[in-house]
Amino acid sequence: MSKTFSLTLLLVVTSFFFGAGVVSAATEDQIHYWTFDEGTGRSVNDSVGGQNGVLTGSSTGFGWAGGKVGTALGMDGGVDESVALPDGILKGSQGSISLWFKINSLSERNILFSGKSISDNNIYVTLSIDREGRPQLQFRDSSSGNDRKAQGAKILNTNEWYNLVLTANSQTYRMYVNNVAVDVVGDNLGRWFPDFTNQTLMYRIGALDASPLRGVLDGYIDDVRIYDRTLNIDEVGALYEKGNLSSPTVPLAIRPMLSFSSSNTKIPVGGSVLLEWSTQNVTSCIGSGSWTGAVDLAGTRTMVKLGGDATYTITCEGKGGKVSQSLNVEVGGQDAVASVPVSNGTTVTETIITLPASAVLTEVARREAIEKLLQQIVVLIAELQKQLDILKAGAH
Template sequence: MLKLVAVAALAAAATLVPTASATTAAPVEWQRGTPPLSTPWTDDVTPSNALPEYPRPQLTRPEWRNLNGLWEFAAAAPGEQPPIGRTLGEKVLVPYPIESALSGIQRHEDRMFYRRTFTVPQQWKGQRLVLHFGAVDYDAKVWVNGRLASTHRGGYDGFDVDVTNYLHSKGPQELIVWAEDLTDETFQPIGKQREVGDRGIFYQGSSGIWRTVWMEPVNAARIDRLQLTPDLPGKALKVTADTSGPANLDVEITAYDGRRQVSKVRGKADAEVRVPIPNPKTWSPDKPFLYDLKVRLIDRGKTVDQVGSYAGMRSVGLVKGADGKLRMGLNGKVLFNLSTLDQGFWPDGLNTAPTDEALAFDLVQHKKLGFNTVRKHIKVEPDRWYYWADKLGLMVWQDMPASKTDAIPEPWRAQFKSELHEMIEEHKSFTSITVWVPFNEGWGEWDREETGRIADSVKAQDPSRLVNAHSGVNCCNSKGDSGRGDLLDHHAYLGPGTPSPAGERAAVDGEHGGFGLKTQDHMWFGDGFAYEMTPDKATLTRRYVENQRDVLKSANQCGISGSVYTQITDVEGELNGFFTYDRQVPKMDFAQVRTINQQIIAGADGTGTGGPQPGPGTPGADGIHFYPLDGTGEDAVGNNDATLQNGAVFAPGKNGQGVALNGSNQYADTGAALLDTSGNYTASAWVKLNKTDGFQTFVSQDGDRDSAFFLQYSGADQRFAMSFPGTRALAPTKPNANQWYHVTGVRDAAKGELRVYVDGQLAGAKSACSLDSTSTGNTVIGRGKFGGNPVDYLDGTVDQVHVYDRALTDQEVKALYDSGR
């Protein structure tokens, strides 16, 4: 594979080699480990070039030194004192996590010490010295020359230490870092990291220092951070320079279009300053234009600090499409967010990309594949990743790294919220980030109302972006929809998801797809899995294209305005990437991928067809097929008699006889697809359950993989339901066993709604959009189909089954119930 041609670093870096300390034992020499898979950049990594690029692109200064490279290393015991003045027994390559091959350690330790020395350049004398730690997972302590200088908790956010008062006047300075990372033994935010066994959809953990460590000289009066918020309607960039030192200093901000000065204004430090941007050039995936910035801190007419930066002019919000549905928008116009799920893991560096070129590679491939968005999935990347997204033109949905899937207990909840808000604070100036995602599939969620309050707090912290309170609110450990945030997000494998905009929220498919292909000699475990495996590249490409065509249908028929395909690369045991985990092998025909992706972005704006409008259907009280089940399987209206399967028998029913089923393998098969499931339809039956346990389906119609619909008893909810896979219109109360009920399910395609009726009364409704217009499998009585297998057999008796090619009204359902048929 050809490597990406790297863009020049923002500033030159001089990596310091650790100075030997005055001890007797020399540490073991560093040697790169052998990863299960190597990337094109694995062999490029050496102690002299470990991520040498300037690590903070939105606040640059010319003077700095990189402290990446070889450090001494040792495992630590609980409560062990720092090894001041002692040589440690191993060497580790910083900033690669210790479990990674690139670190040279390649094992997990719960606790560890890092040690090195550094010297302060002579020309820095008289200035403050700040050490910057990009990220240390998870708890950290820092000693300088034997004195504790700082502590920090949090594995995904950076921290700074002013070490000026801890320095010797000259000569080597000793730096020791202690880190503790218990990973999934606690409820710390860990994202996909796990430590034990075959981790399935989770991956090898990353401990210790895993982002660049560096130092720079600064003045006592200095700029610590720039808060940059575009105001596109107001043709201005809002800038706040957060500072240290004396209060009430001035700042001067100059904006440039290349070398041309666009604007220069002066205001107060630590306060918002509006920088006019006349005739702004907007940032978008098609044209990711960025203005350069120069910011000076001024004290009584003298410049005491100066930094460089950049920003894009763009607006993020919800806008109405031509169909009147709320959709995601950029710069005031509908723009479908076409994304992949990007986990950010590497077989050689785990949490840390081997090189900056590698870090940019995945994003460059997104652009080549025709995507305009990346969902950074429950991980936070180094600043240079977001810099690349800004430069390349990719919108980013930024997840908060999840805790474990269990509900976070009380002692850890405040920590989770603290790290969430710190993540936002550190990243809210990057142009590319357009959406914040606090929760994924209910992992760690402890209370639905609290989830809503957290979403509100994120919106209050950053009103300039959209908030996706809960990606996959329909899935897994979710406590249910809090109703908060700007987006309603459903996950559906294989999908795509089909939620519709509701109230003041747009609808998105937060995860779908997951088609897999095994690639010999490029699999982490030598094997793996996916949501649907394919035999070859051609089939994988075809399934992707078919699935993405359904995304376009979902956009135009249901109103989704974003979708996230799983995923950009394989990761460990997951084999559902566009690339293998080592980034060595493209797994699809990328020309076809790009073509369908471009069609989605161009056509999924609400101006396309919403699908055919359903006709009035066939009139009549009995429907298009009616099964009295009165001793035979005769179709009393149509020509598709039902056949009893696997020993099902006739037994006393609600009206004469019905069919008794054993809940194991018995059902009745009509021998044909009785309904066009792309339009309106209704199914109705009298049912008596032998037990109110598990899922039990009364009427369904087989699809290729799943039933197109289920008229059922939902064991998960212990209520009657009319369902699509993952979506249920539910009755409000649990039924009784051994009691007859009249249950009717209606699909109203015009309203995009499922309805369930019990004993003639409307019992529940659910907004739902279906794309399944290809359900040609048989209509069956007494079971369903899911994941390609027969499931959910009825344990009870069914009678008087009707199917209609129209959506019955409330009055018609009531009349059917009253008739006893």
């Protein structure tokens, strides 16, 4: 009895710790996989099947952004935009497609994936989101036929990421939104993309250009996987969890960058400090802490007559998100430094003795401290005069 119980417990524990990994591994047998992790350029790589896509249409209509898994491709719904794939890449009568998407607006033209006959512009099949926010597979299988659709019952929102999975087994469709099965109503035929016609189809991501229906996605699409079999509910769940566990990556082309520095981190009471900053891929910057309000995207600013410790923060924002940096300036102390910047970039720095207010000095000690301070001021003036002469000489 004890051995039987131990074996049962071992099986349960093994299933608990390793079962999810087995399911996850099973979802890696996709035949096509477009990750959209390029983050730049005019092409997208099929890392499994080698059927790479090409971005067509206006370059200003596309944009790269952080996605659910790495980076995502953004489209603005403009005419003629698409990710064009090679013709006839899908085969067979069953399959599954999984993808992540986020739509900016609702319309009948938010196409996620489509196929259209290369010889008859009226025959097409497309996975899309309708104007009410319902996922659907819409199709026309003959030149003189009507538009038909298998429609999911769930209503989706704009500006939210969703994982949509469609499976077709030649008899019925199944749809899953964020790992939840949704009812499919209408023409639930279960036919896979190439099974609607014996004609070769041209495939597109994010667009369809057929006579009955034209449309381009207004939103973002990421992590498109296609299988030549139907996925089960556990595999759908593994794909959903994989997307949720991943960290979005902001493409270098739009990643906000900020460089922020100060001439000194310690200055005497009443001293000054020069702040300098520069940015890339940002559209606005705001100062906070010891300074407030909008600041230029790049520049310098001298903060004068500081009476206490100060913290300066810059937060900048662009298409790729936000970036922020802070600098702390300590005012007072025995090792405080006065820094005098000059316009040619040279900084003259001298150590200045600061006397604590509580210090009790003899007359001799006070005189010696003042004499030392005056000597340093003389050296500082001489250095400034030297830099001024250099600037005057350069002006001529």
